[in-house]
Amino acid sequence: MTITTSAPARRLDVLAAPGDRHDEILTPAALDFVGKLAAAFGERRQSLMKERRRQVLRLGSGSPLVFPVATSAVRADPSWRVAPPAPGLSDRRVEITGPPDRRMAVNALNSGAHVWMADFEDATAPTWDNVVGGQLTLLDAIERRIDFTAESGKEYRLKDPGRLPTIVVRPRGWHLDEAHLEFDGRPVPAPLVDFGLYFFHCARRQIDAGQGPYFYLPKLENRYEARLWNDIFLFAQELLDIPRGTVRATVLIETVTAAFEMEEILYELREHSSGLNAGRWDYLFSLIKTFGHRTDFLLPDRAQVTMTAPFMRAYTELLVRTCHKRGAHAIGGMAAQVPSKDPAAHEAALAKVRLDKEREAEDGFDGSWVAHPGLVPLCRETFDHVLGERPHQIDRTRDDVDVTAAELLSVRRAGGPPSAEGVRTNIAVTLRYYDAWLRGQGAVALGGLMEDAATAEIARVQIWQWLRHRVIDRQTVTQVLDDEIERLGAEYPWARVEDVRELFERTALQPELPLFFTPDAYSRHLVRRAERLS
Structure with a gap:
């Protein structure tokens, strides 16, 4: 099988400011x-x-x-x-x-x-x-x-x-x-x-x-x-x-x-x-x-x-x-x-x-x-x-x-209802990971574990699933969210608590579940475009 390598002469633009040694890449x-x-x-x-x-x-x-x-x-x-x-x-x-x-x-x-x-x-x-x-x-x-x-x-x-x-x-x-x-x-x-x-x-x-x-x-x-x-x-x-x-x-x-x-x-x-x-x-x-x-x-x-x-x-x-x-x-x-x-x-x-x-x-x-x-x-x-x-x-x-x-699909036997500790842990991990991610850090040590986007994803969708099926109530989640946002701000004065809370509410508390937290959070918070450079 041979795949042609020709391509139309169309334009690729760099829309970011130059950085140290970026020209080497x-x-x-x-x-x-x-x-x-x-x-x-x-x-x-x-x-x-x-x-x-x-x-x-x-x-x-x-x-x-x-x-x-x-x-x-x-x-x-x-x-x-x-x-x-x-x-x-x-x-x-x-x-x-x-x-x-x-x-x-x-x-x-x-x-x-x-x-x-x-x-x-x-x-x-x-x-x-x-x-x-x-x-x-x-x-x-x-x-x-x-x-x-x-x-x-x-x-x-x-x-x-x-x-x-x-x-x-x-x-x-x-x-x-x-x-x-x-x-x-x-x-x-x-x-x-x-x-x-x-x-x-x-x-x-x-x-x-x-x-x-x-x-x-x-x-x-x-x-x-x-x-x-x-x-x-x-x-x-x-x-x-x-x-x-x-x-x-x-x-x-x-x-x-x-x-x-x-x-x-x-x-x-x-x-x-x-x-x-x-x-x-x-x-x-x-x-x-x-x-x-x-x-x-x-x-x-x-x-x-x-x-x-x-x-x-x-x-x-x-x-x-x-x-x-x-x-x-x-x-x-x-x-x-x-x-x-x-x-x-x-x-x-x-x-x-x-x-x-x-x-x-x-x-x-x-x-x-x-x-x-x-x-x-x-x-x-x-x-x-x-x-x-x-x-x-x-x-x-x-x-x-x-x-x-x-x-492969016999999930029913996986275990019992979520615990209060499990609810709090999922919310705390998601908030702390979101804050780190928004500040440019993708791997974070939390509670003795190295957490990344995958663990934040399972933590936030579990909150969504438990709310959907009413195994936890929204008032409980809101109270824990308030507590953990306050703790996050107290532990890390530089934390972007407002952005973190908004991101959590968009990705875990809406009726429809976003498939990933990353695309929307990326476009809202991590994209820093400059003038066209190439």
Whole structure:
């Protein structure tokens, strides 16, 4: 298959003020490359977003969610497999995630993890400085010039520049635009910006270093969205004369509709696939977005919905079986705990992480995620115990697993009604995360956990769901909201309490649930346009 690389000579405009070293990323050639991506795939992305909305309406009106009949032949065909592991992606037993912030990048690269996932999505508040600065961080990391001294005087240095984790980049999801770049008068899809700038500047550099341009793809909802990414990879490789199949991508199965198309997603990406990942919080968030109008999908406190809940077991076991059946890596979910200075709290947190990682390794996962460098040794030790000297356990095909559609959707057994503490925790976490996000910080340590947009999303949609089904009353929520807004202002005098409250009321207290908090909050608060510069 050959994809034409020609594109009409249309204009891509930068609508943001220049920043320090931005010219190193926003070169004419790089912007031209992003413009070609927008010209080739922008309309198709728009069509897929319309299909998402139609799917929401179909499922909301009672259409069943089932494994697609049209692709039964793909699932039944035993002959196809994904590409073999690419250099640097064979052993993935510990992956650390975090924003491409310079300080956190150095810590991640020094952590001893096998993979660093540089996250432009849930862990990054997409200010223009963060977007371009993240690209500079990646470029400097690959060039081994990322060492720096902070204003506090603390030095950040790579311990062993010759042995660093494999870098994998997570661009923003298809639902987001980049308002600071316009192509033909329309914002450029944000994932094309994140992918395009990194691919243009770093793909060849990564190949020369013996690896390649690798990606995590977030929030895909079906096989057509995977096919779009595959065509983007083909187009980009051809445009920059990079061998076909060099790109590799791991898809996060973090929407309930994608859980019903795991094999199809692997099939669409098969020459570029490096596996699937189980994204816990976004998956629960997706369940509420999709079925929140139904009482049989009413979830308890998020802390009660563990990975041992029957419907979560069905989802993760199906993921492992699907991946290993097709020769792909299955990567487990996030350990978000932040090590505590309190010995008792620290030991309790480590015990939870150990149980979670032991379950994943014993179930067949080939590796897992952590959010903090302090958890890397524990995760590695747990997977070492199961894997030994093997880089993975893809040969363990889990033929004993047979998951039905009903089992994936058996949420009723998840637990009891929400507690007063659960209501307060969800409101407090959402408000504090919103405040940090509005100030440009996308990953925040709150209550011993590293919270990001995914945890804020599940927290706010749970409040919406509980109100809709009257398991809590609006007066209670309003009182807790008042209390927590007051606490936020007292703890952080610089907090944008009015903006935070308004954002919470728009995203959690309206009759209709916004599918994401980020698009509207981004356009209202993070977009800072200047005159046209290119």
